[in-house]
Amino acid sequence: MVLLTMVLTKYALVNSIFFSNISFKNYTLIHTTYQGVTLTHYLFSILAFSILLITTGGYIVNDIFDIYTDKINKPTKVIIGTSISIKKGWILYAITTFLGLLFGLYISFITNNYEYSFIFIGTILALFIYSKFLKKTLLIGNLLIAILLGLVIFTTILFNEPKPNSSNIIEAISNFGTSTYLFITMFTYIIFSVLTTFIREIIKDIEDINGDLKIKAKTLPILFGRKRASNIAFFFSCILLLFLLIVLQSLKNETLFLAYGIILILLPLLYFMYKLWFSESKKDFSKLSDLMKIIMLFGILSMSLFLSK
Template sequence: MVLLTMVLTKYALIDSIFFSNISFKNYTLIHTTYTGITLTHYQFTLLTFSVLLITAGGYIINDIFDIDTDKINKPAKLIIGNSITIKKAWFLYSFTSLLGLFIGSYVSITTENTEYIFIFLGTILALFLYSKYLKKTFLIGNLVVSILLGLVIFITVLFNEPKPHSSNLLEVMSNIGTGIRLLLITVTYIVFSVLTNFIREIIKDIEDINGDLKIKAKTLPIIFGRKRASKVAFFFSAILLVFLLIVLQSLKEDILLLGYGIVFILFPFLYFMYQLWISETKKDFSKLSSLMKIVMLFGILSMVLFKIK
């Protein structure tokens, strides 16, 4: 999902907005002054590889600290401690995280954005703190990991936004308008990503309540109970629903995006909300987690429509 998100953000969303080559009366109004994207294809490949390595490190460290809970929640899928020793897992975590940091730092330095190194460093630290401490807390861990996933879109835009060069006032104003449009679309996708992941994290906590009880975690379902926690997830789902309706309302002039949003995002999400309201068992919440991943996937795939319009 991370790889797909980065590729579509760059090659479907950003490229289509900044290089659409719209003309009016033989005068190209938009994007004639952009000398190119900030990252070359090679640099973008390195950036993507860096993010994937850091993400992999996050999964590894999370599994290391989750050994006791996974023995209860998903014993059949337990890898660390069975197929891979804990010592080897720590080595893999250190290797992937440090290599990801090194590559991310290289891309930052070569693009003259040295300050971006702290994004990679901060992400690694946040993933470690989440796995060690924050995921056991009341909603804080859920929020942190959701924001980190939303950061995937942000960092892709941050590194790939074109740099305009023009003294023509008309083109300068056009480029500013295009930048604002990209900002609004980016914020929309980030909010969607954060909310969907936040809801899914709550559902996963409900699903894993038995294992979390063993490590004395203070997650939402442990404090409120499974049923009340599901209602909290439903509350945030209602917020996401309102957000989706606002976005769809703004797309009423764009039939393609509007139709896609209704059929492939809104309808599946409404079904998700219905299932969430009636779910009670661990199996039910496991299905909900998978259903939310489908909603998230269709949301990200909508970026393709910006390219084909």
């Protein structure tokens, strides 16, 4: 999902927005001559590899700290502590995280964006703190993971936005309009990513309540019960629904985007909310987690529609 998000953000979203004409009422503003996309295909591969390695490291360290809960929640899917020893798990974590940071620092320095290196450092620290401490807390860990996934879109655009050469007022207006449009579009996808991930994280906490009880975690379902946690997930689903309705309303003249959004995102979300309202068992919440992941996937895949504009 992370790699797909990065590829579509760069090649479908950024490229489509910056390398097509922008119309403003009856005037077509001519784009300036850009210095080119910040990252070549090779450098983008380095960026993607860095983020994938850091993400992998996050999964590994999370599995290390979750050995005992995973043996209860998903005994057939436990790898660390069974197929791979804890010691080897730490070694794999160190290798993947170090390489991810190394590539991140390389891409930041080679593009003269030294300050961007803090994104990679901060992400590594955030994933470790989440796995060690915040995952057991009330909503903070859920929100952190949601924000980090939204950061994938932001980071990809940050590294790939072209640098314009503004030489006259028309080009300056065009550049400003294009950048504003990209910012609004990026912000829309980030909100969608954060909300869907946050809801799914709450659902996963409900699903994993038995294992979390053993380690005395203070997650939402443990402190308030499954039903109340489910109602809170439903509340945030309503916020997501309202957000989607606003986005779809703004796309009423874009037939392809509108049809895609209604059929593949809005209707599945309504079905998700219906099932969530009546869910009670671990199996029910496991299916809901998978369904939300599908909704997230279709949301990200909608970036490909920009290629047709």
